[in-house]
Amino acid sequence: MRNKSEHPIITVIGCGMMGSSITWPAAYNGCKIRYVGSPLDGEIIAHARATGEHLTLKRPIPAGTEFYTVDEMDKALEGADLSICGVSSFGLDWYLDYVIPRLPDGVPVLSITKGMLHLGEGKMISYPEKMEEVAAACGKNIDFCAVGGPCTSYELADLDPSCVTFCGRKIELLREIRDLFEAPYYHVSLSTDVRGVECAVALKNAYALGVSLAIGMSYKREGREFEHYNSQAALFGQAVREMRILLNLCGGHPDNIELGAGDLYVTVFGGRTRKIGTLLGTGMSFKDAMEALKGVTLESIAIAGRTVEAAKTLESMGVIKADDLPLLYHIGRLLDNETGIDVPWKKFEKEVY
Amino acid sequence: MRNKSEHPIITVIGCGMMGSSITWPAAYNGCKIRYVGSPLDGEIIAHARATGEHLTLKRPIPAGTEFYTVDEMDKALEGADLSICGVSSFGLDWYLDYVIPRLPDGVPVLSITKGMLHLGEGKMISYPEKMEEVAAACGKNIDFCAVGGPCTSYELADLDPSCVTFCGRKIELLREIRDLFEAPYYHVSLSTDVRGVECAVALKNAYALGVSLAIGMSYKREGREFEHYNSQAALFGQAVREMRILLNLCGGHPDNIELGAGDLYVTVFGGRTRKIGTLLGTGMSFKDAMEALKGVTLESIAIAGRTVEAAKTLESMGVIKADDLPLLYHIGRLLDNETGIDVPWKKFEKEVY
Numbered sequence: 270m271r272n273k274s275e276h277p278i279i280t281v282i283g284c285g286m287m288g289s290s291i292t293w294p295a296a297y298n299g300c301k302i303r304y305v306g307s308p309l310d311g312e313i314i315a316h317a318r319a320t321g322e323h324l325t326l327k328r329p330i331p332a333g334t335e336f337y338t339v340d341e342m343d344k345a346l347e348g349a350d351l352s353i354c355g356v357s358s359f360g361l362d363w364y365l366d367y368v369i370p371r372l373p374d375g376v377p378v379l380s381i382t383k384g385m386l387h388l389g390e391g392k393m394i395s396y397p398e399k400m401e402e403v404a405a406a407c408g409k410n411i412d413f414c415a416v417g418g419p420c421t422s423y424e425l426a427d428l429d430p431s432c433v434t435f436c437g438r439k440i441e442l443l444r445e446i447r448d449l450f451e452a453p454y455y456h457v458s459l460s461t462d463v464r465g466v467e468c469a470v471a472l473k474n475a476y477a478l479g480v481s482l483a484i485g486m487s488y489k490r491e492g493r494e495f496e497h498y499n500s501q502a503a504l505f506g507q508a509v510r511e512m513r514i515l516l517n518l519c520g521g522h523p524d525n526i527e528l529g530a531g532d533l534y535v536t537v538f539g540g541r542t543r544k545i546g547t548l549l550g551t552g553m554s555f556k557d558a559m560e561a562l563k564g565v566t567l568e569s570i571a572i573a574g575r576t577v578e579a580a581k582t583l584e585s586m587g588v589i590k591a592d593d594l595p596l597l598y599h600i601g602r603l604l605d606n607e608t609g610i611d612v613p614w615k616k617f618e619k620e621v622y
Numbered sequence: 623m624r625n626k627s628e629h630p631i632i633t634v635i636g637c638g639m640m641g642s643s644i645t646w647p648a649a650y651n652g653c654k655i656r657y658v659g660s661p662l663d664g665e666i667i668a669h670a671r672a673t674g675e676h677l678t679l680k681r682p683i684p685a686g687t688e689f690y691t692v693d694e695m696d697k698a699l700e701g702a703d704l705s706i707c708g709v710s711s712f713g714l715d716w717y718l719d720y721v722i723p724r725l726p727d728g729v730p731v732l733s734i735t736k737g738m739l740h741l742g743e744g745k746m747i748s749y750p751e752k753m754e755e756v757a758a759a760c761g762k763n764i765d766f767c768a769v770g771g772p773c774t775s776y777e778l779a780d781l782d783p784s785c786v787t788f789c790g791r792k793i794e795l796l797r798e799i800r801d802l803f804e805a806p807y808y809h810v811s812l813s814t815d816v817r818g819v820e821c822a823v824a825l826k827n828a829y830a831l832g833v834s835l836a837i838g839m840s841y842k843r844e845g846r847e848f849e850h851y852n853s854q855a856a857l858f859g860q861a862v863r864e865m866r867i868l869l870n871l872c873g874g875h876p877d878n879i880e881l882g883a884g885d886l887y888v889t890v891f892g893g894r895t896r897k898i899g900t901l902l903g904t905g906m907s908f909k910d911a912m913e914a915l916k917g918v919t920l921e922s923i924a925i926a927g928r929t930v931e932a933a934k935t936l937e938s939m940g941v942i943k944a945d946d947l948p949l950l951y952h953i954g955r956l957l958d959n960e961t962g963i964d965v966p967w968k969k970f971e972k973e974v975y
Contacts, residue, residue, distance in 0.1 A: 419855030429840060432856035432970050440975040456856070456967045460974040487782060498891040502772030503785035503809070506884025513880070523876070524974070527866070530883050531859025538851040614809045617785050621813040621877070622793040 276301050277449060280345045281353035282368055283307040284314070286326050286422035287381050288355020293426060294452035296331035303345045304330075305337045307356055307363065314338055328426050346373055351446060354380035354400070354413075358568045361396065365403045369411075372404070377412040379435065379446055384568070385471045385519070387575050391583035393519055395467030397437070412442055415463065417470040418528050419535035425455070434458040434528055436466040465521025469529035472515055475573035476508035477536035478546040479596050482610060485550020501537070507596045507617045508533055514593055515576070518583065542569040555606050570604060577601030592616055629654050630802060633698045634706040635721055636660040637667070639679050639775035640734050641708020646779060647805035649684035656698045657683075658690045660709055660716065667691055681779050699726055704799060707733035707753070707766075711921045714749065718756045722764075725757070730765040732788065732799055737921070738824045738872070740928045744936035746872055748820030750790070765795055768816065770823040771881050772888035778808070787811040787881055789819040818874025822882035825868055828926035829861035830889035831899040832949050835963060838903020854890070860949045860970045861886060867946055868929070871936065895922040908959050923957060930954030945969055 277300050281288050284304040292302045306314035316324040317336045323329075337345040346352060352372060356364050361382060372378065380400065385393040397413040404411045414437030425431055435450075435457055437443050443459040451457050460466050483500035512529045516522075536542055545567060548558035559567075580597060583589045591598055595616035602608045630653050634641050637657040645655045659667035669677040670689050676682075690698040699705060705725060709717050714735060725731065733753065738746040750766040757764045767790030778784055788803075788810055790796050796812040804810050813819050836853035865882045869875075889895055898920060901911035912920075933950060936942045944951055948969035955961045 419859060420852055424850045424852040427844075427850065429850035429852040430836075430856060430965070430967060431852040432859065432967065440973065456971050458971045458973065462974055483783075491780075496891075497777045497780065497782035498888045499773055499777040499782040499784040502884045502888035503783060505887045506772060506785065506880050509883045510877075510880040513877075522974070524863075524866075526879065527859050527863040530862045531855040534858045534887070535851045535855035538849075612783070614783060614785065618809055618811045620793065620811065621815055621875070 274350070275299065277350040278303065278348055279351045279353060279449065280305060280349040281355045282342065282364070283355030283357075283360055284310050284317075285355060285357065286323075288353060289323055289326060289330070290422040290426040291353065291355075291381055291416065291450070292334070293331055294450050294455040296334065297452050298449060300449055302331070302334045303337060303349070304334060305342050305345045306339055307360055308339055309360070311338065326423060326426050328423075342368070342371060346371070346376075349373065349376055351449065352376060352378050354378055354382050356382055358382060358384050358571055365400065369400065369403050369409070370407050372409065372411055374409050374411065377414060377442055377446065380413060380415040383415070383417065383467065383470045384572055385468055385575065387579040387582075389582070391518075391579050391586055391588060393468070393579050395464055395471075397463055397467065412437060412439060414443060414446060415467060417466040417532070418458070419531040421535055421539050428454045430454050430456070432456045432458065432531075434460050434466055436460045436463045438463065462522045462525065464519055465516060465525040466528060468516050468519035468521045469512065469525040470532045471572055472512045472576065473529055473532040473536050474542060474569035475576050475597060475600055476512060476533055477539070477542045478549070478569050478573060479508055479600050480504045480533065480537045481543040481546025482550035482612065484543070485547040485552075486610065486612075488547070489551040503614075503617065504596065504612070505533065505537075511594050511597055514589070515580075518588070536569075541565050541567055545570070549603050550610055552609050554609060555604050573597075573600050574604055577604070627703070628652065630703040631656065631701055632704045632706060632802065633658060633702040634708045635695065635717070636708030636710075636713055637663050637670075638708060638710065639676075641706060642676055642679060642683070643775040643779040644706065644708075644734055644769065644803070645687070646684055647808040648802050649687065650805050651802060653802055655684070655687045656690060656702070657687060658695050658698045659692055660713055661692055662713070664691065676779075679776060679779050681776075695721070695724060699724070699729075702726065702729055704802065705729060705731050707731055707735050709735055711735060711737050711924055718753065722753065722756050722762070723760050725762065725764055727762050727764065730767060730795060730799065733766060733768040736768070736770065736820065736823045736827075737925055738821055738928065740932040740935075742935070744871075744932050744939055744941060746821070746932050748817055748824075750816055750820065765790060765792060767796060767799060768820060770819040770885070771811070772884040774888055774892050781807045783807050783809070785809045785811065785884075787813050787819055789813045789816045791816065815875050815878065817872055818869060818878040819881060821869050821872035821874045822865065822878040823885050824925055825865050825929065826882055826885040826889050827895060827922035828929050828950060828953055829865060829886055830892070830895045831902070831922050831926060832861055832953050833857045833886065833890045834896040834899025835903035835965065837896070838900040838905075839963065839965075841900070842904040856967075856970065857949065857965070858886065858890075864947045864950055867942070868933075871941070889922075894918050894920055898923070902956055903963055905962050907962060908957050926950075926953050927957055930957070
């Protein structure tokens with residue numbers, strides 16, 4: 270990073286729950302934090318200015334944080350040592366089209382936006398790779414790093430011990446960025462396997478929906494809100510199996526399953542994805558479940574759909590068989606309203622000899 | 623198997639919760655089930671005879687099941703097509719010394735007792751391998767197969783969909799045994815990688831204790847029974863990492879991490895191991911935690927201790943470094959009353975480049 274002052278400046282663009290809470294360990298370390306609201310974050314910025322509280326995290330924001338609207342982004346980026354991409358997957362296009370051309374040259378980015386893009390023909394790339402492409406096309410020299418690993422925003426804000434992984438091409442830069450964030454409750458591993466880290470953590474969104482189907486199934490079967498874990502664990506094990514296959518297809522190192530499994534675990538308990546999986550598990554159609562959860566943004570749905578699409582392309586190319594990924598395909602059929610819950614248990618059985 | 627009658631006879635020796643509930647899908651399929659109580663199961667047999675209910679599962683036993691005391695074992699084994707080893711790890715010595723010499727020659731065994739034995743010099747073998755050795759020394763020709771995969775007994779008894787793996791040396795025999803048990807709610811994969819399956823499922827006991835430490839830590843920190851999942855997921859991811867290392871050291875195939883992860887998931891939610899992990903996580907000493915849970919048998923403790931012992935031997939031989947398995951070593955120190963909870967988060971951080 271260009272500046273190694275005692276109080277480096279970090280500008281986060283998109284100050285939803287995760288974009289905001291990740292800056293808290295950095296604030297703890299003495300960094301100067303600037304929030305820039307995306308076009309969707311107007312209320313968060315207004316509320317923060319008025320009360321010092323984060324509207325959706327419902328927790329006080331560390332003292333000294335400065336707040337900027339989207340129109341003030343250039344000012345917020347002035348002198349920044351690092352910027353954070355804090356938008357959700359749904360804000361990615363805005364970030365690529367509007368923000369990247371305005372980013373200062375040479376200032377690295379740490380992205381919390383997790384995901385893979387399907388480029389067609391079964392080829393998937395990670396968001397940081399896409400960001401790099403766009404920046405290069407603008408003639409900018411910006412290093413994009415990203416955050417993976419199990420971490421929900423509100424628990425990070427509550428100082429629950431969290432282990433994450435920062436990935437990027439340059440290990441030296443990753444170490445410098447880690448130094449800004451590492452805290453007694455925030456532990457950072459590093460990896461230059463960007464594709465592997467991003468693939469592992471993106472996939473968990475789809476599979477968390479898959480595991481939570483079992484919650485709804487047991488509610489439905491027993492007529493009470495009681496969870497059974499045999500069926501959740503069966504789906505969890507199958508998810509790990511399919512994630513390992515997909516990780517390999519994406520060109521990621523097999524070790525990344527450790528991140529994927531941890532991330533899957535936290536996401537099953539994490540709220541929104543769990544809600545839709547539970548509703549689908551009770552037998553509700555996807556259409557009705559989305560209606561019931563109206564207004565909730567579900568990145569997992571977008572990511573699951575994209576992963577199914579890529580898998581089907583790979584199947585048509587003969588790279589995989591549909592039966593290699595029976596849980597993902599069932600999730601795909603649920604999301605396409607082609608079927609209600611009907612877990613293909615028999616297809617999970619395998620013989621190893 | 624020698625008999626392929628329409629109603630094969632299955633004799634289960636040791637009719638605790640798991641030994642009993644695994645016979646229920648077989649009863650569903652028309653098998654004739656005989657329970658033989660171990661010396662510790664006297665009350666279970668008496669209660670079953672008097673009421674038809676399973677004392678500890680607290681659920682009605684399928685009609686037609688026959689009940690035998692330990693003294694009637696020979697009669698119960700007469701004409702059996704399969705026997706089940708249903709004891710816990712704590713009953714293993716009794717099973718090896720007393721039961722195996724009495725088993726009919728040529729009748730295969732399916733074992734639900736999960737675990738690994740440390741033979742010294744860091745060498746670990748699975749229970750079925752040990753059973754084979756003992757049977758051969760008695761001049762008997764008995765094939766020992768075993769059950770792995772995430773499955774708690776009471777949930778199986780409630781017909782919650784479960785996916786398990788039967789392992790053994792002979793795939794044809796495994797298929798015959800599967801045919802007795804496979805049911806609409808009980809799905810059976812097969813594997814001839816006995817070492818790998820047993821290692822994966824044995825290890826999860828130790829690591830379930832590790833993951834549940836986070837539950838107690840968040841109780842303690844916040845003064846309320848509220849769970850945080852970032853820290854649980856961080857420990858879960860680290861557990862998966864260390865299980866992969868140990869699986870490799872045991873000579874098991876890496877794919878078995880799918881079983882290990884699913885099994886870890888169900889065990890974290892499964893009761894006894896979770897209880898002691900939670901108490902240790904609040905800062906209680908192991909001695910006091912065991913006192914608080916007096917009377918509860920904790921296989922996970924025995925298995926964790928044995929795994930730590932094997933790891934330390936491997937460390938002294940230069941095969942691994944202590945820092946390869948920081949979570950396991952911390953569990954070991956907790957169990958040895960050497961320390962209170964002090965998760966070595968920094969040691970979980972790694973750099974991959």
